[in-house]
Amino acid sequence: MKNVVATISVVALLSTAAFAAQSAGGTSDNLEIRMIPTSVNVTVAQVAAVDRKAVSTANVSTANVSIKGAKLLKPAPQKDLPVVVAGVEIPEKKVVKPAVQVVDDYEDGDFSANPEWWKFDRLLLSVGNNNISEYKGLGKKSLVLEGSTVNSYIGGLGVYLGLDASEFKGLVFTIFGNGEDSGTLKIELYDDDNGNWVVDTAPGKGYAPSADDLYVTRIPVNWTGWRVVKVPFTEFEDENPGVGDDKFNPSQLKTSGGLLQMQIIASSSRKAVGKIDCRIDSISLYRR
């Protein structure tokens, strides 16, 4: 705001000076501008740009104007103009899409929003702080999975996706294991074969889909520390032959919702009595 005020006062001074110079019939070659506040950095080019008319009326060449702190602005470097040949189509600029699309990285410290994960049965979830020195590129937070069982099954979590996954090759997770028996994660993917954007279920048949495919794969977490786990869609198998079209086709062709949802089911590793004890971070879909 100071600059604007100062510029206006400079222009006013110039105009007044020009008028005075003209009225007096003298030349304006020796025109000087004084009383410019020293704290304001006004450039000659700015003055000239704001009111070229005032400057030209006064016939002042910018080189003769003395303003404390003034700098001449360098002209912008000239770029070569693109050459267009008539009749030749200009190729469209290729948009390179990022290699991954993040589903959740838990950096907001909340698994129940953005996106909202639902949780069921005896799986305990929380968002914990990462030790960022453990893995290069690790964010500050991740999802902590805990829980114990006497019959292998513990519980699960799920997220609604509703996206066209046809341009992706699979899923990638960053998983922290706490040794050999950290538990097993079953990854479930639901597509939308009857094109209604809903995972249909039949009455009395629990949560099993009745019109759409359920594709699954398993990740046994049997290591210590962080691992990046890439799971191509080709590793998933249809868990409900005869329901849906038995093809993993998560595209939003016609009215299909594409890849509708993902669930992660936690169970103990090898024995019925066991636990889930791991962390998940950076759940993403990958393109390449």
Ligand SMILES: [Ca+2]
């Ligand atoms: Ca994270």
Ligand SMILES: [Ca+2]
């Ligand atoms: Ca459906």
Ligand SMILES: [Ca+2]
């Ligand atoms: Ca099926």
Ligand SMILES: [Ca+2]
């Ligand atoms: Ca299908």
